Amino acid sequence: MSDLNGTFPKSYTWPIRVTSFDADSRRRLKLSAILRYQQEAGELQLRSGGLPYERLYDDGIIFVTSRSRVRIKRWPLMAEELNLTTWHRENRGVQFYRSYQFADGSGQNVIEATTCFVIIDPVTHRLQRPKVFDRYGITIQPTRVPDVKDPEKIIVPTDLPHVDSRVIRYSDVDYNGHLNNTIYADLLGDYLPGGMEHQTISEFSINFTGEALEGEALDIRAGMAGDRAVVTGVGHKGPCFEAEALFVQDQ
Numbered sequence: 001m002s003d004l005n006g007t008f009p010k011s012y013t014w015p016i017r018v019t020s021f022d023a024d025s026r027r028r029l030k031l032s033a034i035l036r037y038q039q040e041a042g043e044l045q046l047r048s049g050g051l052p053y054e055r056l057y058d059d060g061i062i063f064v065t066s067r068s069r070v071r072i073k074r075w076p077l078m079a080e081e082l083n084l085t086t087w088h089r090e091n092r093g094v095q096f097y098r099s100y101q102f103a104d105g106s107g108q109n110v111i112e113a114t115t116c117f118v119i120i121d122p123v124t125h126r127l128q129r130p131k132v133f134d135r136y137g138i139t140i141q142p143t144r145v146p147d148v149k150d151p152e153k154i155i156v157p158t159d160l161p162h163v164d165s166r167v168i169r170y171s172d173v174d175y176n177g178h179l180n181n182t183i184y185a186d187l188l189g190d191y192l193p194g195g196m197e198h199q200t201i202s203e204f205s206i207n208f209t210g211e212a213l214e215g216e217a218l219d220i221r222a223g224m225a226g227d228r229a230v231v232t233g234v235g236h237k238g239p240c241f242e243a244e245a246l247f248v249q250d251q
Contacts, residue, residue: 192229
């Protein structure tokens with residue numbers, strides 16, 4: 001039985017303000033900031049229900065991001081105030097689905113997203129089944145689905161050209177000692193064919209396929225595949241990430 005006694009919130013809403021350091025040269029919310037806000041909102045919901053990172057770790061549970069998809073209906077701007085709502089949606093196989101909605105001052109959802117997670121044991125690093133998380137009695141909401149397709153496999157062209165060898169530095173890594181998941185969104189923006197300055201992304205997806213450690217060099221490949229931009233990174237142990245983006249016409 002769980003000791004949370006039904007007090008875990010079904011969803012969590014976090015009021016945020018787009019800071020200057022989370023905005024790009026066009027004063028739009030950065031791709032990586034979207035993922036950072038989502039990551040924090042999920043942790044805040046868990047903490048508010050009595051499940052901080054430290055307790056989960058002691059219970060042998062670490063959530064690891066496997067896939068993420070974000071749909072941007074309207075790009076939030078610097079200093080804009082938003083409400084970010086997140087909820088634990090459902091489990092499928094070994095995957096946990098958590099969804100997010102960013103709403104503006106009028107209540108309109110400007111960003112909608114879903115991220116998939118798996119659970120690993122912090123000591124053995126072995127993949128665990130979702131039943132180890134069921135003990136907490138957290139409500140799933142499988143019918144509460146955001147207006148974005150679920151993350152799925154990214155089809156990567158076999159002839160993507162090499163564009164850079166990107167060395168992972170101290171500023172890229174997090175408390176787990178490897179490249180933080182949110183930084184992959186920066187890599188997508190950095191190596192986007194045509195650049196970010198004169199294009200507007202309407203949707204992007206990232207599949208996280210392997211760890212990248214400080215000092216490691218990633219072979220970055222990027223190019224267009226029809227109407228999709230595709231960016232990938234491969235380390236010495238194999239692929240680390242695959243990302244794709246779709247665009248809307250700039251006004």
